[in-house]
Amino acid sequence: MLEKTTRVNYLYDFYHPLLTEKQRSYMSLYYLDDHSLGEIAEEYEVSRQAVYDNIRRTEAMLEEYEEKLGLFEKFQKRTKIMETMKQLVDSSPTVSKELVSLVDELEKVD
Protein backbone atom coordinates (compact mmCIF):
# COMPACT_ATOMS: atom_id res chain seq x y z
CA MET A 1 0.00 0.00 0.00
CA LEU A 2 2.74 2.42 0.96
CA GLU A 3 4.63 1.59 -2.22
CA LYS A 4 1.56 2.29 -4.30
CA THR A 5 1.11 5.64 -2.60
CA THR A 6 4.72 6.53 -3.32
CA ARG A 7 4.29 5.60 -6.96
CA VAL A 8 1.10 7.65 -7.30
CA ASN A 9 2.87 10.60 -5.68
CA TYR A 10 5.70 10.38 -8.18
CA LEU A 11 3.36 10.05 -11.14
CA TYR A 12 1.36 12.99 -9.82
CA ASP A 13 4.57 14.97 -9.57
CA PHE A 14 5.45 14.32 -13.19
CA TYR A 15 2.04 14.58 -14.84
CA HIS A 16 -0.12 16.89 -12.72
CA PRO A 17 0.14 19.74 -15.26
CA LEU A 18 -1.88 17.54 -17.63
CA LEU A 19 -4.76 17.11 -15.15
CA THR A 20 -7.79 19.33 -14.69
CA GLU A 21 -7.99 21.65 -11.73
CA LYS A 22 -10.58 19.46 -9.98
CA GLN A 23 -8.47 16.34 -10.50
CA ARG A 24 -5.47 18.15 -9.06
CA SER A 25 -7.47 19.33 -6.03
CA TYR A 26 -8.84 15.88 -5.18
CA MET A 27 -5.47 14.20 -5.70
CA SER A 28 -3.53 16.67 -3.68
CA LEU A 29 -6.03 16.65 -0.81
CA TYR A 30 -6.14 12.86 -0.77
CA TYR A 31 -2.50 11.97 -1.38
CA LEU A 32 -0.50 14.97 -0.22
CA ASP A 33 -2.66 16.35 2.61
CA ASP A 34 -4.00 12.94 3.65
CA HIS A 35 -7.67 13.98 3.77
CA SER A 36 -10.27 11.18 3.76
CA LEU A 37 -12.69 10.64 0.86
CA GLY A 38 -15.49 11.72 3.21
CA GLU A 39 -13.75 14.99 4.08
CA ILE A 40 -13.14 15.83 0.42
CA ALA A 41 -16.76 14.94 -0.44
CA GLU A 42 -18.01 17.26 2.28
CA GLU A 43 -15.77 20.11 1.20
CA TYR A 44 -16.85 19.87 -2.44
CA GLU A 45 -20.49 19.01 -1.65
CA VAL A 46 -20.45 15.84 -3.73
CA SER A 47 -20.90 12.17 -2.82
CA ARG A 48 -18.05 10.14 -1.38
CA GLN A 49 -18.49 7.81 -4.36
CA ALA A 50 -17.99 10.69 -6.82
CA VAL A 51 -14.70 11.62 -5.16
CA TYR A 52 -13.63 7.98 -5.12
CA ASP A 53 -14.44 7.51 -8.83
CA ASN A 54 -12.67 10.72 -9.79
CA ILE A 55 -9.51 9.74 -7.92
CA ARG A 56 -9.48 6.20 -9.38
CA ARG A 57 -9.94 7.62 -12.90
CA THR A 58 -7.15 10.12 -12.33
CA GLU A 59 -4.83 7.36 -11.12
CA ALA A 60 -5.60 5.40 -14.29
CA MET A 61 -4.83 8.50 -16.37
CA LEU A 62 -1.51 8.96 -14.60
CA GLU A 63 -0.59 5.35 -15.34
CA GLU A 64 -1.58 5.85 -18.97
CA TYR A 65 0.64 8.93 -19.26
CA GLU A 66 3.48 6.97 -17.70
CA GLU A 67 2.94 4.15 -20.17
CA LYS A 68 3.16 6.66 -23.02
CA LEU A 69 5.93 8.99 -21.84
CA GLY A 70 7.76 6.94 -19.17
CA LEU A 71 8.99 10.01 -17.28
CA PHE A 72 9.07 8.24 -13.91
CA GLU A 73 10.94 5.27 -15.34
CA LYS A 74 13.52 7.54 -16.99
CA PHE A 75 13.83 9.50 -13.77
CA GLN A 76 14.58 6.29 -11.85
CA LYS A 77 17.20 5.21 -14.39
CA ARG A 78 18.84 8.62 -14.32
CA THR A 79 18.81 8.75 -10.53
CA LYS A 80 20.50 5.37 -10.30
CA ILE A 81 23.29 6.36 -12.71
CA MET A 82 23.72 9.72 -10.97
CA GLU A 83 24.08 8.06 -7.58
CA THR A 84 26.89 5.84 -8.83
CA MET A 85 28.43 8.87 -10.49
CA LYS A 86 28.33 10.87 -7.27
CA GLN A 87 29.88 8.07 -5.25
CA LEU A 88 32.65 7.76 -7.80
CA VAL A 89 33.25 11.49 -7.95
CA ASP A 90 33.15 11.86 -4.15
CA SER A 91 35.59 9.03 -3.55
CA SER A 92 38.13 10.21 -6.12
CA PRO A 93 40.51 12.88 -4.85
CA THR A 94 41.71 13.70 -8.36
CA VAL A 95 38.31 14.66 -9.72
CA SER A 96 37.93 18.34 -10.45
CA LYS A 97 35.52 20.55 -8.51
CA GLU A 98 33.96 21.51 -11.81
CA LEU A 99 32.88 17.94 -12.44
CA VAL A 100 31.34 17.70 -8.97
CA SER A 101 29.30 20.83 -9.59
CA LEU A 102 28.21 19.57 -13.01
CA VAL A 103 26.80 16.44 -11.40
CA ASP A 104 24.93 18.66 -8.93
CA GLU A 105 23.59 20.83 -11.74
CA LEU A 106 22.40 17.81 -13.66
CA GLU A 107 20.53 16.57 -10.63
CA LYS A 108 18.61 19.84 -10.41
CA VAL A 109 17.21 19.61 -13.95
CA ASP A 110 14.52 17.09 -12.98
Add this chain to the structure above:
Amino acid sequence: MLEKTTRVNYLYDFYHPLLTEKQRSYMSLYYLDDHSLGEIAEEYEVSRQAVYDNIRRTEAMLEEYEEKLGLFEKFQKRTKIMETMKQLVDSSPTVSKELVSLVDELEKVD
Protein backbone atom coordinates in the same frame (compact mmCIF):
# COMPACT_ATOMS: atom_id res chain seq x y z
CA MET B 1 11.71 28.32 -40.95
CA LEU B 2 14.33 25.66 -40.58
CA GLU B 3 14.60 26.39 -36.87
CA LYS B 4 10.84 26.07 -36.49
CA THR B 5 10.92 22.73 -38.26
CA THR B 6 13.66 21.53 -35.96
CA ARG B 7 11.67 22.60 -32.91
CA VAL B 8 8.50 20.88 -34.15
CA ASN B 9 10.53 17.74 -34.83
CA TYR B 10 11.86 17.73 -31.29
CA LEU B 11 8.45 18.39 -29.77
CA TYR B 12 7.03 15.62 -31.93
CA ASP B 13 9.76 13.32 -30.71
CA PHE B 14 8.88 13.96 -27.07
CA TYR B 15 5.10 14.10 -27.23
CA HIS B 16 3.96 11.97 -30.16
CA PRO B 17 2.72 9.18 -27.90
CA LEU B 18 0.05 11.64 -26.69
CA LEU B 19 -1.28 12.30 -30.21
CA THR B 20 -3.95 10.37 -32.09
CA GLU B 21 -2.96 8.01 -34.86
CA LYS B 22 -4.20 10.41 -37.55
CA GLN B 23 -2.28 13.30 -36.03
CA ARG B 24 0.85 11.16 -35.95
CA SER B 25 0.41 10.11 -39.59
CA TYR B 26 -0.05 13.65 -40.89
CA MET B 27 2.82 15.01 -38.82
CA SER B 28 5.23 12.30 -39.74
CA LEU B 29 4.38 12.50 -43.47
CA TYR B 30 4.70 16.28 -43.45
CA TYR B 31 7.70 16.80 -41.20
CA LEU B 32 9.68 13.59 -41.34
CA ASP B 33 8.97 12.38 -44.88
CA ASP B 34 8.62 15.87 -46.38
CA HIS B 35 5.36 15.21 -48.21
CA SER B 36 3.36 18.24 -49.33
CA LEU B 37 -0.07 19.11 -47.92
CA GLY B 38 -1.54 18.26 -51.31
CA GLU B 39 0.05 14.81 -51.35
CA ILE B 40 -1.19 14.00 -47.85
CA ALA B 41 -4.68 15.27 -48.77
CA GLU B 42 -4.74 13.01 -51.83
CA GLU B 43 -3.56 9.97 -49.89
CA TYR B 44 -6.21 10.42 -47.17
CA GLU B 45 -8.93 11.62 -49.54
CA VAL B 46 -9.57 14.82 -47.61
CA SER B 47 -9.15 18.47 -48.53
CA ARG B 48 -5.78 20.19 -48.43
CA GLN B 49 -7.32 22.64 -45.94
CA ALA B 50 -8.32 19.78 -43.62
CA VAL B 51 -4.75 18.49 -43.55
CA TYR B 52 -3.41 21.99 -42.99
CA ASP B 53 -5.83 22.64 -40.09
CA ASN B 54 -5.06 19.30 -38.49
CA ILE B 55 -1.30 19.91 -38.63
CA ARG B 56 -1.62 23.47 -37.26
CA ARG B 57 -3.80 22.20 -34.39
CA THR B 58 -1.36 19.41 -33.65
CA GLU B 59 1.55 21.88 -33.55
CA ALA B 60 -0.41 23.99 -31.08
CA MET B 61 -1.03 20.90 -28.94
CA LEU B 62 2.67 20.05 -28.97
CA GLU B 63 3.50 23.58 -27.79
CA GLU B 64 0.87 23.27 -25.07
CA TYR B 65 2.38 19.99 -23.85
CA GLU B 66 5.80 21.61 -23.85
CA GLU B 67 4.46 24.53 -21.84
CA LYS B 68 3.07 22.09 -19.29
CA LEU B 69 5.81 19.46 -19.11
CA GLY B 70 8.86 21.25 -20.53
CA LEU B 71 10.53 18.02 -21.71
CA PHE B 72 12.35 19.67 -24.61
CA GLU B 73 13.62 22.49 -22.40
CA LYS B 74 14.88 20.01 -19.79
CA PHE B 75 16.48 17.94 -22.53
CA GLN B 76 18.35 20.99 -23.80
CA LYS B 77 19.56 21.89 -20.30
CA ARG B 78 20.69 18.33 -19.67
CA THR B 79 22.44 18.09 -23.04
CA LYS B 80 24.37 21.29 -22.38
CA ILE B 81 25.58 20.09 -18.97
CA MET B 82 26.45 16.68 -20.37
CA GLU B 83 28.51 18.18 -23.16
CA THR B 84 30.62 20.16 -20.71
CA MET B 85 30.88 17.03 -18.59
CA LYS B 86 32.11 14.96 -21.52
CA GLN B 87 34.70 17.53 -22.53
CA LEU B 88 35.97 17.62 -18.97
CA VAL B 89 36.06 13.86 -18.65
CA ASP B 90 37.71 13.41 -22.06
CA SER B 91 40.42 15.97 -21.36
CA SER B 92 41.32 14.62 -17.92
CA PRO B 93 43.74 11.68 -17.96
CA THR B 94 43.05 10.85 -14.32
CA VAL B 95 39.33 10.29 -14.75
CA SER B 96 38.29 6.66 -14.40
CA LYS B 97 36.86 4.68 -17.30
CA GLU B 98 33.83 3.94 -15.17
CA LEU B 99 32.95 7.62 -15.03
CA VAL B 100 33.24 7.94 -18.79
CA SER B 101 30.85 5.03 -19.30
CA LEU B 102 28.42 6.46 -16.73
CA VAL B 103 28.24 9.69 -18.72
CA ASP B 104 27.52 7.62 -21.84
CA GLU B 105 24.83 5.65 -20.05
CA LEU B 106 23.19 8.82 -18.82
CA GLU B 107 23.09 10.16 -22.35
CA LYS B 108 21.19 7.11 -23.51
CA VAL B 109 18.32 7.57 -21.04
CA ASP B 110 16.67 10.32 -23.08
